[in-house]
Amino acid sequence: MCVCRLQLVLCLLVCSLSMAVASEALQQRADVRLWQDLPSEVLVEINTHLSEHQRFAWYADPALDVAAYPGHTLELKGESLAAALDAYCAQAGLAWQQGERVVWIYQPADPDRLQELQAQLRSDDADQRIAARNALLDNPSPESLRLTLQALGDDNGEVADEALAGLHDFLHSSPDWGLSMQTGMTLFGDPDWPRNAIHPFLRYHMDIMAPWAALQIVAQDEAVAAAIAAAVERHSDDIGDHLVLGMAAACARLPEAAQSALGPWFDVGGGWQQRYISGRATAALAFAGAVESPSHAELSQAVETALEKMASGDRRERRDGRSELESALSSLAERGDDQARAFILAMVVDDEQSDTVREAALEALQALPHASLVEPLIALHASLDAGSDLAGPILNVLRQIDEPQALDYAAPALVTAVQAQIASLAEITDSRNHERRRRDIRRWLEDIASRRGELPIAVFTPLLHSNQTPQELRREMCNLLRNHRHPSMVAPLVQVYQxxxxxxxxxxxxxxLGYSRLPAAMEVLREGLADRRSPSARQAAVQAVARARDSESFATLVAMIEQSTSNEERIFLIQHLGVIRHPESADYLVTILTDDQRSRLDRQAAASALSLVPTAQAREALVSIIQGDHDLNLQRQTMDALSPRSHADVPIFAPILIEVLASRPQDDLLRMVVDNLVRCMVGLSAGHPLKQQIEQDLLDLVADREVSNNARRGALEAFQYSDQPAAVADRLESIQGNERNPIMRQFITRAVEELRSKAN
Known part of the structure; x- marks a missing residue:
């Protein structure tokens, strides 16, 4: 199966219900049609919604450096978000297209290469068709995806079947896309996913998000839509093809084709798998406009029917009734009107209903936050007995409502509830149950932290300052606040820090505090750099200002390095100059690296730090150390620093490693260079120029009989990640013909066999 890889997929999704960008700092309303005109500073707010490995990196300029393309910085000077995307794509060699509330950033395809693959896809040779299909979708762009989908309607059934197989793979084999779309789900407006346009797909299959977004863009092409419709008509028997084609038809907004393809799923068997897939099919039909949304009266009747089933004496019927109740209430909530809200609220406050029914209603009510809910829910919560199962769900609804009254009531109530859970830990003697309770508390804290604004800070502050809160939970709450930028968080976090x-x-x-980059927070951290009373607090301040890339702290860090008498402290400080990436970091680190009077430990730390600085000067300094007549341990340390540890490292390290490889350093260093380049091959997507350069250089290395067999064997390992296995196999066979060493001939033969197998 082909694995879909994008250099970067950034899907910007705009809420469908007059959403507002969730930013106290900006207070910027967003129109669905005009998201492109939002100020580029919205990207600052986006940062607060992302986990650490997804977050954009903010430098001292301030500039934006997207993790997938380090080295390409984007200065924000008040331009629109669309202009910022244009500028970034121009620098990184990318392009972007938009669909309905979706933006796809991709690496443009080579038109000549696309023409070759289009012809190859229609080859009489099945292996050639498979290779073309995989090449089109390994590094997808709108053009390559469009060509593949148009082949669905080809008169040649074998060609159409190959395109359909590619569509299967494209939509279900894309692990690299999932995070990007999850990122997109949090970028604009409401974190409540049901309000986003692509929710029908997320609801039943979380890992297909980004491919569907790309398909939604391409399926607007009339030729693609026609090909999808033709494929639906042709594949009338294969139930597996029905699902893929039906959902593709939904993306193309072809209601009749979607209905034709997905209809059979409602007649298939039973069990949870059938219900799961039927649920996806139902959502897709609604997305395509193939079904009318049920009326309020129909949904009300569905609720009554479900309640009757739940009152049955048959266990299976009760279970089905509960499932139907949750579905009906969810559909009511999706209507989003006052009538639906009033209906669900009436079920919540009806004390004749069971707690199970009322909890289901409260779950649905979370999608309908409104000021009108505050007073009745507060009254209901206040009337509950201690330990009621309804208390938590009520607070979950209240904390979704942006009203002072809701915040004032929910925050202390949540604090009390969490404190009660923490206190209960002392009564649990069984270690397994004890850990389960801790895990439940952590999940609750994560859920509270997912809410923007003051509520998480209001809840966490008394918990952070209480000596009854376990150490690991206090640490967890601080970590959860990294994604927040509310001014009210500074004081409680400073109290904890100090x-x-x-x-x-x-x-x-x-x-x-550092991640927030709030002025008051940074001022405290800068003062912390000078605090010698607590080494741990001082070290924490260094890490924080470095990760915040605080330009005002750079001079202080340099002074601390020069004044330090501790090797351990000095190495720690030098390494963090690479993290801060100040414009002058490279100059200072190069001075350390090239100073023979400096200790070996200082120079090794400088080499490690320079590997994090994406500048030409840093690159030249690292290359000179490896190529020059320097201490071998320093050279090895430099090579270790150039070993990619994430996808973000690859575009920085690969050019340096390519340059070092060309100089043919001594054998043990050369093998380290080769191994690092193999890691770069793994991290680069199909068709990336750096990947092609590495492949060519390693082929030249294998052909160079002056190089040790150890390094040449290491180079052979890289070719398992080649995008062109047949071409590489041909070149290796040519090299093998001139190879004199029988052992190397065996290694080359084995590599050729593996490449031929991959090509076929």
């Missing part, structure tokens, strides 16, 4: 008894908790608080 006074908590545990160093790891103080460090977590400092990092949360």
């Amino acid at each position: 006074h908590d008894e545990w160093p790891d908790v103080r460090r977590a608080a400092a990092l949360a």
